[in-house]
Amino acid sequence: MGKSDRRRFLKGVAAVAGGATVAIPKGTSAQTFRPANGTTALPSAAMQSREREQPAEVERLTTEKTGSDFMVDVCKTLNLDYIAACPGSTFRGLQESFINYGANKHPEWLTCLHEEVSVGMAHGYAKVAGKPMAAIMHGTVGTQHAAMAIYNAYCDRVPIILFTGNAGPLNERRPGVEWFHSVQDGAATVRDFVKWDDYPKSLQHFAESTVRGYALACAEPSGPVFLVADSKLQEDPLAEREARKLRIPRLTMPSQAAGDPNALREAAKMMVAADHPVIIADRYARSQAAMDNLVELAELLHAPVIDNRSRMNMPNTHYLCQSERAGTLIGQADCILSLEPVDLFGQLNSMRDQIERTDMPRTKADAKVISISTHDLFVHSNYQDFQRYVGADLNIAADAQTTLPFLIEAVQREMSASGRNAGEMRGEKLRQAYHDAIDRARTEATFAWDARPISTARLYMELWGQLQKEDWALVSDGDFSSRWPHRLWPLDKHYRFIGGPGGYGVGYQPVAALGAALAHRDAGGRVVINVEGDGEFNMAPHTLWTAAHHRIPYLTIIQNNRAYHQEAMHIQRMANRHNRGVRSAALGTSIDNPNIDYAKIATGYGALGIGPIEDPSDLAEAFRKGIAAVKTGQPVLIDVITQPR
Template sequence: MAESTKGSVDRRGFLRGAAVGAAALVTQPSVALPQPPEAPARPAAAAPSNAQLGADTETPPSGGRSRIVEHPASDFMVDVIKTLGFEYVAANPGSSFDGLHESIINYGGNKLPELLTCCHEESAVAMAHGYAKIEGRPMLALLHGNIGIQHASMAIYNAYADRVPVYIIAGNWRDAGVRNNGVNWYHSAQDMAAMVRDFVKWDDEPASLAAFAESAVRAYKIAMTPPAEPVLLVLDHNMQLRPMPQAAVRIPRLTMPTPPAGDSSAVREAARLLVAAENPQINAGRLARTPNAITLLVELAELLQAPVNGGGDRVNFPSRHRLAGNGSGQADLILNLEVQGGGGPGGPTGARAPNAKTISISALDLYIKSNLQDFQHMADVDLAIAADAEATLPALIEEVKRQLTADRRRALADRGARLAEVHAQVRSVAKEGAAYGWDANPISLARLAAELWAQIKNDDWSLVSWQGFIGGWPGRLWSIDKHHQYIGGQGAGAMGYGAPAAVGAALANMKHGRLSINIQTDGDLNYAPGVLWTAAHHKIPLLTIMHNNRGYHQEVMFIQRMASERNRGADRAHIGTTLREPNIDYARMAQAYGMHGEGPIADPRDLSPAIKRGLDRVRQGEPALIDVVTQPR
């Protein structure tokens, strides 16, 4: 559609009047001031022109004329985005995508997607990371130019290493001819995606609206096809501002491919090995894309009466199932389901018989990159099935059923009884371990987990934080058996993920009425504390309980070990590794960002009442933070 100089509102007249009015306000003080000595007469200052008003934010239109575009191309981009079903878009505002931003909130009505205001691009992407692990599909994140990509790069890498789909659009001024003479140059790039290409699954910079429509749909399919990963579209700023062409532009229909399942002959051989094994072990990594994977894995484990290590990245198997755990003795057959490399039980350092065989079913064999080597050590595998493990489980279960004889079923039942005893012993040891330091001040992590569990166990709850830095106590003491009850960790082990991912996951939980819990490490929160404001502003119910050990305790231990290995004292290990003098007041931090905050709480007798007060707030639909001073680990 052709541009016009007149629109639904006469913006040119408005700007002219506003400029003159502003100049009048400046030249007419409301209070009489002493008069300075007379100065030589000089010409009266002219009101700023329209071009001057916009000079520091955009390229002035040709000839200085104001420009009205009734149907901009960014409206069409919103139409495309809506076909992909995004509920939310997280962004820290930036001028490189202001056309798309305006179209989302006005043309799109700020619904599907709804724009979430973030204080940092890392938070925007990490929120999308956490959201996807609950919802099972991507959230959109917008980034401003190359600086936005640089800010977000750590969060993108976390999602990449965690095999999570995140959909990212970054603005750019690709055409140097339309950049202004200032900051646009610093924020642009000829190949914007190059900075993160090593850790996104696919990227593109479409040069037309038709290309944008195709690339947008293609990016979604690529992100969601196992192994899931982040994708990036770079969007030219000038293309957002152009008027829509007269001819209709096609939006391709989104049709998701079915995840690849394993070859039937390989699945048959895997079943044969599993049925014949005397002491098999099943290890699950990032297996459960959907809740159905848990049901399937329980069925397979019970058919084989085999122990299951559910891993720490997803809920793959109920924590209190009698077959949960590593079993007993040395495994003679390992079944790895979406396990990275050869780590974990049954890997290079696991308990396995010398002649044990290993079966791997993983979509990771279908996709790998070279520069950032997140793929771990190469495992010794006897049967490798390159396929999505969840999609392969139904065929494997049916083949195991077919091969199991009545005699073999009876023998496996005896094995299952022994494994149930081992599981009960492990649980008993965990309970005994939780009692150590029960009344300690600062508060033990086991008591923190136990006191919290007592108050949420009858709710539909979701732990939206990693338990690796809190001794794994929720997994040892709680009953975790639903897909949404635990979302795992960062992926790449990088800080700054925790609070934003928790807010994103809580956002996804909100429409389901779930109670979201974040046990938040203190060092991690200080990377991206502004996300607390996002939670308060958008009224996202989330209980954040600080694991406040006043330091980066993992690094404390590393320095202590290093000093010991060098026969030096560890009395200086706190230097550069602790957050003391002054102590950080996280309750006031939360209050400053607009949410309920209380603490610090170091006396264990005060813990349960504080948790109740925080939960009361969250159940009313608001976020809350409790600062708990804890033992280091």
């Protein structure tokens, strides 16, 4: 309809209406439309100008498929069961796609209340499940929150798949907060302590980098990988024509590097020829088969094993597990085999913490040292987790777990060729030393049996009394409990113990225990035990909410000495060094006045809270009640007031 036709039409409408009032468009002067002598006024110049303008652009609010849907398709091709996150807008597209398009399955979305929990949970999960879990962080601030947990996993050489969101192009960023949470280089904050990172610029790039990242994370030495998911890539519509061009690479898992056969033959000769061989296992075993191989090698050589407990390496029920005699055995050894040492220098030397620090060898001058490790394959410059350098007589750069079966074959061939076998007399002496150490530990555990605060030995023995008929797993370290679980409990299977904490960042224990408990739940419902200090728990008490929300059952026992006791001892040492006495060491290290009611905190987060327990005679009933609740699917916390260690 032309302009003149439209005017005639409007005149006709006015006439039919019998002079009725015409609706006046909002914002237009009423004078323009006032009828005069029964006719309608001509349009004003402003109205004519608006008629010539293009109609306003309608904001697009919906689309059938986005880039984040394809990202979910990529993740579903990987062996990822879970992705953990504290919510954040930089990955809103991905989150929506995971839970709706991806049906919240493989991976399932887990809600955490802090990014350090998300990443630490993935850390503990991987150590039990033997495969990565994913975590996602909110831009710059989420990555900074998560940095401590990422560093722990890096130091512990644990595979994790890490994502973060980022609003890349500046013209795509909403004013204000989105700028604060965006960055040019998303991995810059953590690059020194991840294995690999990338910022994909296209969906095809994302697919290839994510599959590559999964494989790299799992290749020994394993570690966290970090991928930036650009917000525009997540949220832009994905047309069917474009989608048909995208390809997801097939995941090919790398085989792990085994030691050079010539080097293994030389190692076998050295071990078989030794009169006092010793094996030190550190970050070695990732499976039950690896534990079994270590037992086989130790029995072939009648060699004692010192388990440094970075992993569950050697069953302490075997007489050749002689960890408590480490100093004596290393001093006597003429040949030492170290498997995946975290700190080879520290194994072979001792250092005195004094004003002028001095070190001295723990080994004999002519002792031969063999190292099988991936340590030299993954060293970064800035963070000093690589420890002090020491040269082994034979340094085999390979994955020790993969290499050990080949070393066993080499030892068997060498024994056959030389006609030499490890002395039975040495074996008998080791048996006697093993039983003497057990008797000594049991005797020492009776000291302060009825004391208040409760002794840590009493805590572990009362716990064992309730636990011994269960299929159980310990997901905490025992170093801050005088190593009582390793001295008193039978750690006979690989899943019994999770290993050490990696970077020793305070707060590792509650978050790693949560992830480990999730893996154990999926593996068949073992009773999971987590004994942690009050200082550790206070770093992440909100793990209990995630446990309650997602029905992850485990028993947390607070070894509550109402202090950061490790730091209190350091202050005492400094005060002694400065001749100032030790009475004020509690200032800045104690957690009292007021005392914290951890059972109430647990109840508030939806877990069962028990305690505080101050009388040692009440321990058995508290542990019985706690284990029974865990077996029904509840997370439980028991607060026990204990002596410092």
